[in-house]
Structure formats: C-alpha cells, structure tokens
Amino acid sequence: xxxxxxxxxxxxxxxxxxxxxxxxxxxxxxxxxxxxxxxxxxxxxxxxxxxxxxxxxxxxxxxxxxxxxxxxxxxxxxxxxxxxxxxxxxxxxxxxxxxxxxxxxxxxxxxxxxxxxxxxxxxxxxxxxxxxxxxxxxxxxxxxxxxxxxxxxxxxxxxxxxxxxxxxxxxxxxxxxxxxxxxxxxxxxxxxxxxxxxxxxxxxxxxxxxxxxxxxxxxxxxxxxxxxxxxxxxxxxxxxxxxxxxxxxxxxxxxxxxxxxxxxxxxxxxxxxxxxxxxxxxxxxxxxxxx
Numbered sequence: 001x002x003x004x005x006x007x008x009x010x011x012x013x014x015x016x017x018x019x020x021x022x023x024x025x026x027x028x029x030x031x032x033x034x035x036x037x038x039x040x041x042x043x044x045x046x047x048x049x050x051x052x053x054x055x056x057x058x059x060x061x062x063x064x065x066x067x068x069x070x071x072x073x074x075x076x077x078x079x080x081x082x083x084x085x086x087x088x089x090x091x092x093x094x095x096x097x098x099x100x101x102x103x104x105x106x107x108x109x110x111x112x113x114x115x116x117x118x119x120x121x122x123x124x125x126x127x128x129x130x131x132x133x134x135x136x137x138x139x140x141x142x143x144x145x146x147x148x149x150x151x152x153x154x155x156x157x158x159x160x161x162x163x164x165x166x167x168x169x170x171x172x173x174x175x176x177x178x179x180x181x182x183x184x185x186x187x188x189x190x191x192x193x194x195x196x197x198x199x200x201x202x203x204x205x206x207x208x209x210x211x212x213x214x215x216x217x218x219x220x221x222x223x224x225x226x227x228x229x230x231x232x233x234x235x236x237x238x239x240x241x242x243x244x245x246x247x248x249x250x251x252x253x254x255x256x257x258x259x260x261x262x263x264x265x266x267x268x269x270x271x272x273x274x275x276x277x278x279x280x281x282x283x284x285x286x287x288x289x290x291x
Contacts, residue, residue, distance in 0.1 A: 020241040021268050022259060025218045025234055027192035027210050028184070030127050031104045031120065033079050033097050035071065042077030044265075048289035049073075051271070058279040069284070074099075075291070103127070116153075124160075126169075131155045191216070215240065230254075241266065252276075 021041070023034045036049070053067040070083040076099075084093040096108040102122040108115055115135035120127045132154045157172040169182040178200055185194035195208040204226055211220040217240060221232040228249075235244040247255040253276055260270040271284040 020239075021261075021266060022242050024240070024242055025221070025232075025245070027218070027221075028182075028195040028197075028208055031107065033104055033107070035079060035082070036073075038073075038077030038079075040077070041073050042075070044267075045291040046077075046288055047073055047291045049286055050289075051284040051286050054283045054285075056281045056283060062283065126160050127158050128160075129155065129157055 020037055021044075023037050040046075049071040051069045053065045053069070054062050055065050056062045066086070066088040068085045068087065070081075070085065072080045074080050078099055079097055081094065081096045086092070092110075094108075094110045097104055098106045098108075100122070102125050104120060106117050106119040108117040110116075113134070117133050117135070119131045119133065121129040121131075134153055154174040156174060157176065159170045159172070161168045165186045165188065167184040167186075169184075170178050171180040171182075173179050180197065180199050182198075183194075183196045184192065185196075187193050191210070191212055193210050195206075195210075197206040198204070205224075207224040209222045210218055213219040213236070215236075217234070217236055219234055221234075223230050223232070231248045233246045233248070234242060235246075237243055241259070241261060243259055245255075245257045246253055255273060255275060257271060257273040259268055260272065261267065262269045267288060268286050270286065273282045273284075274280075275282070
C-alpha cells in the first residue's frame with residue numbers, strides 16, 4: 001500500500017472544505033463526463049487544469065513521461081474538453097463536450113481521419129436517441145455539433161421503462177432492432193445499488209454492485225464481466241473528500257490511487273497511482289488557470 005509523506009511532495013492532507021474538487025465516484029451513468037466537481041470549479045473560477053505525468057519504478061528515480069492532460073471548463077464549471085498530449089511523439093487525443101438543458105448534448109472526439117461525434121436527444125430527462133456523425137478533414141469543432149451538420153453515419157434509439165425502484169433501458173441499432181438491455185436498481189432511499197447490462201445476440205453481460213458508507217458516499221463497487229470480476233473500494237476524509245481508490249482482483253490489490261490535496265484551498269496537488277504488478281507509481285501533478 002502506498003504511503004506518501006510530507007518529504008515526498010512537501011504537503012499534508014488536512015483541513016475542512018464545503019465542496020471537493022474531484023467528482024465523487026458514482027454508479028453507472030448514461031454519459032459520464034464530470035471528472036471534476038462542477039460546483040467547486042465554478043466557485044473557484046477555474047478555467048483550466050493541466051497535469052504533468054511522471055513515472056517512478058521501484059528503486060529508480062522519478063522520470064518524465066513527456067505526457068500531459070489538459071482540462072478546460074465552461075463558466076458553469078462543467079467539463080468543456082480533455083486533451084491527452086504526447087509531447088515526445090506530437091500526438092494529441094481530444095474529447096470535447098457540449099451541453100443542453102437535460103445533460104450532455106454532444107461528445108466529440110478525434111482520430112486519424114478527423115473528428116467524430118455522438119450527439120444525444122432527451123425525453124423526460126433520459127437519453128432517447130444518439131446520432132453518430134463525422135467531420136471530414138479539419139472542419140471546426142462547432143461544425144460537428146451544429147444542427148445543420150448532416151454527415152450522419154448512424155442513429156440509434158433508446159427506450160426506457162420505469163418500475164418501482166428499477167429503470168429498464170433498451171438500445172436499438174440503426175435498423176431499429178434491439179441489441180442491448182440495461183437495468184438500474186435502486187433501494188427504498190433512492191441509492192443506486194446495482195447495474196446489469198446484457199447483449200441480446202451474444203448473451204455477454206456486465207454487472208456492477210454498489211455499497212455506501214454511513215454518510216451515503218460510495219464505498220465499494222464490484223464489477224463482474226462474464227468470466228472475470230474485480231472490486232473497487234473508496235476512502236474519504238471527514239468532510240467527504242475522496243482520498244484513495246483501490247482496485248482488487250481475486251482479493252489481491254492491483255492498483256491504489258491517492259489524491260493529495262493542498263490544505264489551504266483543497267485544490268488537487270497530485271494524483272498518485274501505484275501498479276502493484278508492474279511495481280511502479282504514475283504521478284500526476286496539477287497546475288491551475290483562473291478566469
């Protein structure tokens with residue numbers, strides 16, 4: 001298990017805060033985008049977060065991987081874009097988000113052929129349709145989310161049926177045939193306790209089960225996928241800041257991630273992930289820009 005002291009990064013984790021910068025872990029959502037807490041980002045007028053990525057093998061010094069992650073935010077605090085930059089090879093992977101009143105409107109990514117997007121329509125607060133489109137060459141990002149953008153590749157329909165403490169969702173392909181089903185289970189207090197996804201033609205499945213601590217924060221997630229499973233556990237400080245995440249396979253710890261906070265303002269100073277099998281730590285240190 002990792003033990004990080006003041007001699008490693010020169011800071012201690014303490015203090016109290018009314019909101020945490022890192023979005024708390026939650027159950028399976030339809031479109032998951034909020035890596036950081038929008039309320040915290042908005043309140044602190046943060047416009048950009050950049051992380052430098054380094055690596056430390058056991059018995060070796062810290063080495064620069066010449067990689068970084070850049071997050072930008074709307075004034076609302078919601079995530080606008082994520083860039084994964086490989087400075088050595090000159091490669092950048094981009095994910096860009098736009099929002100409507102009911103949630104994420106479009107998610108845009110890039111690959112070797114240009115830009116592609118997944119744009120969502122909603123009904124009663126739930127996604128009802130997703131359209132996959134492409135933007136050729138170097139067209140602007142706004143082209144791929146503009147309603148006049150007609151380079152649609154496929155369209156899928158999503159239907160929902162609500163029962164007591166359950167939400168059943170069916171996905172239909174571009175020829176209107178069902179191919180996947182999801183069930184979300186809730187307890188009598190509204191806590192999300194179980195997620196089940198199955199594929200109709202292959203019968204393969206994905207299941208998640210959730211447990212919570214005395215403050216109602218997610219404490220454990222068990223994931224089962226066909227022939228293997230793994231377990232996540234989460235640790236918090238007294239005021240609900242996420243301090244650590246652990247991943248176990250066959251009851252063996254394989255990853256542990258610790259969040260190191262700046263005590264004066266509770267900004268995230270570093271995120272440290274230990275890979276037990278590879279015997280190394282990936283270190284992400286963060287810098288902030290403000291409006």
